[in-house]
């Protein structure tokens with residue numbers, strides 16, 4: 001099965017999880033990059049994230065959109081910001097067609113679990129959605145189990 005792991009990460013935790021998931025699944029790995037930089041303090045990130053959520057913004061992407069048609073399975077990784085996905089991830093999801101693809105989300109967070117976000121994403125974007133995965137403290141065994 002051809003798999004793409006695509007992730008957004010501000011501080012590197014999701015990036016690290018994405019790298020391990022890609023390695024263990026033999027997937028291609030790509031990063032969601034935005035024109036605007038999120039290199040900012042925690043406080044400013046909270047402010048920025050809330051503004052983007054409230055205004056339903058879609059930060060402009062600064063990346064080549066991978067050719068989704070080349071993949072059977074898309075694994076989307078993201079930190080949880082203010083209980084949801086950073087809007088940059090929605091900018092990406094708006095640009096691709098996951099219809100008919102197996103897809104799943106994985107998250108890193110302080111504590112929030114990915115299930116509620118997964119429900120929201122499932123309602124908005126059509127795909128064959130699989131079980132979401134909390135990548136906080138995930139061992140290789142946890143990842144391999146999830147990938148089955």
Ligand SMILES: Cc1cc2nc3c(=O)[nH]c(=O)nc-3n(C[C@H](O)[C@H](O)[C@H](O)COP(=O)(O)O)c2cc1C
Nearest residue numbers: 009010011012013014079080082083109110111112
């Ligand atoms: C703006 C902002 C909002 C956050 N909101 C939440 C939250 O609602 N729930 C939670 O458990 N963690 C929250 N966190 C913590 C991040 O999800 C966590 O640190 C994540 O692993 C960061 O991933 P990264 O290193 O890939 O950027 C938030 C962090 C930031 C910067």
